[in-house]
Amino acid sequence: MHSLEPEYLELRGTGEIDAAAALRAVALERGTAFSVFEELRFALYASVAAITSGVAILLEKNLDRIGPVTLILGLAVVAAACYGTAIRTRLRGAARSIGGDYVLLLGALIVSADLGYAESQFHWLGAHWAWYLLILAAVHAAAAYFLDSRLVLSAALAALAGWFGIEANLNAVLHLDGMLRHAGVQAILCASVILVWREAHRHLRGNPAFLYVFDNFAANAGFCGALALCFDRETRLVGLLVLMSAAIASIHKALRGNQEIFLIYGICYPALGLCTLEAQVLPYGPFATLLELATVVAGVTLLWVFHQRMKAAPA
């Protein structure tokens, strides 16, 4: 094991870091302050993933044995208990712990499974059954705002993406069954809706931490949509335009807000899109490969240059 304590003390001595930062860093180096936050977070995530997978299998296999009404009510009670703990914490005016966050997420995931299952059994929405995903997105969004949870907001955005059919359409992309254009348009629409929602959220001065969630979902949905358009012969030019516009916006956001992830999106997705286009347009051979190589090297160079600029900017 190593210790950077002497270096921290030296920096403190020369006044290059302040006393509070030095104290905290030295405590971490000595182990007098040691956080198991990340270990707990991982354990909580794994637990929630195991429970929701179990619930999914339960719903699939045990319909005849238990009966739909009992299953739906049972899951609703469990979900209510999960939400109840979060509501109680909120009413007490206390901050929710990481454990509380994951219990709330578990509740939201059980609601998702329960609602989907209930709709599949009772066909409340008839031919328009897919709207249950939009209802689910609204329910999760309301819970996310009321209980101030980024994780539940992620669930809401995932349900919204599901309503736009992104998951199903991406499956179609993988099977190459001619759904590329549709998948691309849907994903871009989804990204646009998320951006509109984000702007409304910002305008209404909602929790600033939510913006990061909106931005990441919108960026990934938008870039994936543009990439899907690039794969299709008839829409590849439009796809390229969308891809480049999104890249410029993403890089601009990264530089302005010092957020490296948007720089990575803004470089990696267009590099992939351009390589795809080059492979489609040019005949297979050394020239196409060389051009693809040049594209990736240009991407790396740009990423490096912008990264240096971000690092050099004052914090």
Next chain:
Amino acid sequence: MEIASQLGAARSELWVEERTAGWVRLKPITRCALFLLGTVTAALTVGVFGFTHFTGYGWVAGLVLIAAAEGLVMQRRLFGAGIEEALGLAGLLMIVFQVQSHGLDPSGVRMSLLVAAALALIGFRFLNPFFITLSVAALSWAVDHRLGAVAAGAFCFAAPSIALWAGAIEFRRPSYDRMLDWLVVTMPLCGYLWLAEGAASPWWLARWLLVLFGAAALIVGIRRRAHAPLAAFMVCTACMAYELRNLTGLSLEARLILWGSAALLLSLGLGRYLRTPRGGITSNRVGEDDEFFDLLQLAGAGALAAQSAHEPRAAHVPRAEFKGGGGTGGGGGASGAY
């Protein structure tokens, strides 16, 4: 560099500039992106050389890639930036495959040893813990070829045990710590896989090794206040849970729900207990937010939510008939065609 990274200090700050002497290290997320781009670059470079069709182009491609990686380190002063690691690794592996094409059995002991040596070389050159771990895993492959899966499993548990012990030695370089950390966390899993795969291994061996190493890792982790041994303990627990999957005779869904709930309750209890620091150990976040883990958490939550929303319905509606609510008309409302 380590201090600047921990304090989140910008490289324009004078003391950082003076002490790092121009050496550059990136955040994990950027390093991963550059590693990925570097891998693509290496593959395309080999492709370009491949089109020249001259004999032994792989040697030249390998040497060019290694030269590029060294150039980035020496000229641009990159350290742990991802790109130079990807290029260096690809270059050296290219040379290894050229050697293999001269009569080495690709699944033989010599090939495994050669790959392990190449990975170790590049791992120590770039002080990359991932490559060192891969090198030890390749070595276990050679042990399996020569002595069988039980010996390979035992080797994989011996390696992290030594790393756990060596973790007590004080190094001046944080990167050596990371190499040991990676071995401690990943090799028990590798060892378990060898033992689970080996038909000749006695049923109790994997369980005992998991229990002994897991317990040792937990004790060491708490005593040294180190994350890697705690992560190793969690890996051993997960392997043990899988190993004992048939013990209760319960159905898969019951096991997932029961054990998941038990783990959740245990985590919640631990989190609550450690909310007030005990012996300096706390469940509160100390230090800056880790963007990488935060992003993983949000993506993970989104993935779970997508799965939970779709699966119950998909289980009762054939997958091919699914159409999103966006419909086929370009969005906004269900098409009704499913």
